[in-house]
Amino acid sequence: MTAVAVIPAAHLPERTPERTKDKLLEAVKECDCATAQTLADKLNLSVPAIRRHLQDLQDAGHLDVRSEKPGGRGRPQHVYVLTEAGEATFPKAYASLCVDVLRHVDSLFGEGAVMRVLDARQLDLYETLAPLLSRHGDLGSKLEALAEALCQHGYAARAYQEGGQWYLSQRNCPAPAVAKAFPELCQTELNLYRELLGVPISREARLSCGAAECRYKVG
Incomplete structure (x- = not known):
């Protein structure tokens, strides 16, 4: 039987809250309609987990939320957008x-x-x-x-x-x-x-x- 190498948990790549928030800001910047569900699917996280990170970023002044109808029709949804402070977290020239x-x-x-x-x-x-x-x-x-x-x-x-x-x-x-x-x-x-x-x-x-x-x- 071939031995299967087991990677100790200490050596697994960590998804720190800070790194997740960085990736979340990137996702919001890239998305045309950055809803909690869209962002959760994009980052492979649960919607409740995404909402917690989104709230943290709102509290930090990096995100704002507004009500929009995707494609101009249907029920309004909460869509997240970068604030000026959020934009400033990305490299500028x-x-x-x-x-x-x-x-x-x-x-x-x-x-x-x-x-x-x-x-x-x-x-x-x-x-x-x-x-x-x-x-x-x-x-x-x-x-x-x-x-x-x-x-x-x-x-x-x-x-x-x-x-x-x-x-x-x-x-x-x-x-x-x-x-x-x-x-x-x-x-x-x-x-x-x-x-x-x-x-x-x-x-x-x-x-x-x-x-x-x-x-x-x-x-």
């Missing part, structure tokens, strides 16, 4: 697209064109942030308000004092590839902070140059 666009701006419109484009973007940011900072009187309060606003834009920023000196640090760069290819982006950022705070500001460290943070000495 925004940085490379932005770099390519700026390179074309540079080649088509000549020296200084990229800086003008970035200056226009920073002007939009100034018009958004200036009213927020105007509610605060002293430099420290303004700087803390600026850090809070930057966090909402993905900069992981904080304002702090050392020996009476104010600093602004940013532990994350939302567009590191762009900043590395076009240092002008960092320059317009520095200009923006000077205009918003109305005091001298110097950059002491920069993420795009290999530092652990972008650090600004303020005042």
